[in-house]
Structure formats: structure tokens, C-alpha cells
Amino acid sequence: MSLSLDNPTGAAALPARDRAGKPFADAPPQHYIEAWRAQWWNPEPPGLSRALEGLPIFLGSDDAVRGWAEALCNLCGSIEAHINDNCRGRVPRWMKLPKVLFGVERVTVVRCEAKDSRSFTNVADFVASVRTTVEVADQERLSDWLRAHPEGKLVSHAPFVDLAAHVYSRHDDKPRRVRFYEGGLVLAAAPGLERVAVDDHRGIVRKLRSNRYVNPLLELGKMRVYGVEQQMTFRGR
Incomplete structure (x- = not known):
């Protein structure tokens, strides 16, 4: 599976970075992200299933998620120059790209x-x-x-009220706490596991911290x- 985002809008192709009049990183990455979302995220990622109604958490087998994640990797490659030059090498929150985790056995939403x-x-x-x-x-x-x-x-x-997912993976000793509501979360079931177990604990009120x-x-x-x-x-x- 592959995704071509070299020219997702049909507009004139961007010049090569070494021939451009200004750095390629100055070109906004929004059109790449919007094209990717239209094909691979909205209304739901193809080949994956929603874990809980109304929440952007999606589940799939290891093979299904790896195939889907290839398109996400292609997207990141298309905007790599912008991320490296303008974002210190880290994907910024405003891009709202989903997080992907593998080897998952259980997830608890709080x-x-x-x-x-x-x-x-x-x-x-x-x-x-x-x-x-x-x-x-x-x-x-x-x-x-x-x-x-x-x-x-x-x-x-x-x-403010926040939502988080505690993800239990086969290769981790402790659950990983992930904030997912802005960009979404994709979980690949651990090999040999038919489906990730989902616990919805949004109705449980947590105690206030003693050191607040x-x-x-x-x-x-x-x-x-x-x-x-x-x-x-x-x-x-």
C-alpha cells in the first residue's frame, strides 16, 4: 500500500528544494495533511474499526495497522522538511496527526x-x-x-476536562498514558490476539491529587x- 502526496491538490508541482527560490519548508503542509485525511482518516480509517462511539480511537490487526500506517509514513516524508526546519524535528500538535501503537492487548479510556x-x-x-x-x-x-x-x-x-487512554502493550511493563482527542489514536492488536480489549472508564470520577x-x-x-x-x-x- 502506498500513498502519493507529491501533488495532492492537482496544482503545479513544487520545485525541488535545491532549485527553489525559498526553502521548501516555507511551503505550508496543510494541503498534504488535508489530502491524506480525505483518503485515510475521514470518516474512518479504511480497514480499521472504531473502539468507542464518538471517540477517535481505532483498532486493527497488526497487518492491517501496518498497511494503513504506511500511508501515514508517506505523509510524514512529504512534510519532513517543514518538520525539521520549522518544528525542531518534532511533529507539532497543530498538525493533529494520529498516534500509532503496536502490540496492544488492552486500552482503558478515562x-x-x-x-x-x-x-x-x-x-x-x-x-x-x-x-x-x-x-x-x-x-x-x-x-x-x-x-x-x-x-x-x-x-x-x-x-478543563481531558480524555486520555491508558494503553497496555505486550512489550511494556507499565501502561502508557496517551492523550488522543486532538489527533486520534490507532492501536494494533498484539500478534495472536483477535481483538484489543476496550474499557470505558469515562464515568469514573478520579480523586483529586493530594499535592494540588x-x-x-x-x-x-x-x-x-x-x-x-x-x-x-x-x-x-
Whole structure:
């Protein structure tokens, strides 16, 4: 199985990199990715089955996934220059490419509370980072804390609900935690196994971490801002 993405849109072919007037990496990879998705991902990957309704997790035999993954490898080869030159050699999240794992015996899907965490050493940077208006009195409270704790920092937490898959593979001693909702996840059953076992634990509420930050200095809607120094959280009110 192979996939040609040299000219997926039918437009004029891109010049060879050594003859191009500008680096090939400047050419946006979106048209390659969109062409690949149209043939190999939407509405479902050919030859694979969906693990749970509404979730982008797909299962297949080892042979089926390897055949499908060849097209994904071809796609990555087509945009390799962009990844190496513009993305430090790592596939960026915005490309939303699926993750592929082999030798899988079982997968458990969990729903968990997550947070977008950012750190600041001055109030001005924090205020510039949020869309909500920060009252002058609140800014002064944060400034007072930083002056009292010169080695400290402000940490903002914006909570959100996340989904993750715990993947149990034959060759791993421990399960691998994979975030899949943005790009999707493709799992190949371990050789000799007819089908990957799927456990849906999205309805189970996980306990809050015992070492979570408490006593925020400031609350802005769902966002909370903490004062943190030497792994300790200081009371803000």
C-alpha cells in the first residue's frame, strides 16, 4: 500500500528544494495533511474499526495497522522538511496527526480533570496573558505577594476536562498514558490476539491529587492564581 502526496491538490508541482527560490519548508503542509485525511482518516480509517462511539480511537490487526500506517509514513516524508526546519524535528500538535501503537492487548479510556498551567514572575506579564480584566486591587495583591516572596512566582491554572487512554502493550511493563482527542489514536492488536480489549472508564470520577495547590491569591472565573515558592503554596486571603 502506498500513498502519493507529491501533488495532492492537482496544482503545479513544487520545485525541488535545491532549485527553489525559498526553502521548501516555507511551503505550508496543510494541503498534504488535508489530502491524506480525505483518503485515510475521514470518516474512518479504511480497514480499521472504531473502539468507542464518538471517540477517535481505532483498532486493527497488526497487518492491517501496518498497511494503513504506511500511508501515514508517506505523509510524514512529504512534510519532513517543514518538520525539521520549522518544528525542531518534532511533529507539532497543530498538525493533529494520529498516534500509532503496536502490540496492544488492552486500552482503558478515562476522563480526568486537567489544567492549563502558566508561570509568571511579574504581574504585568500575567495581566497581558489573560483576556479578563484584572482589577487594580487584585494586581496590587499579586504585587504585594511577589515583593514579600522575591524567589516566588505566580502560577495560573485554567481547568478543563481531558480524555486520555491508558494503553497496555505486550512489550511494556507499565501502561502508557496517551492523550488522543486532538489527533486520534490507532492501536494494533498484539500478534495472536483477535481483538484489543476496550474499557470505558469515562464515568469514573478520579480523586483529586493530594499535592494540588490550595488557597489561591486570585480567582478569575474558572482560573485560579497561586503564589508558589520552593514547592510550597502560600495563602492569599
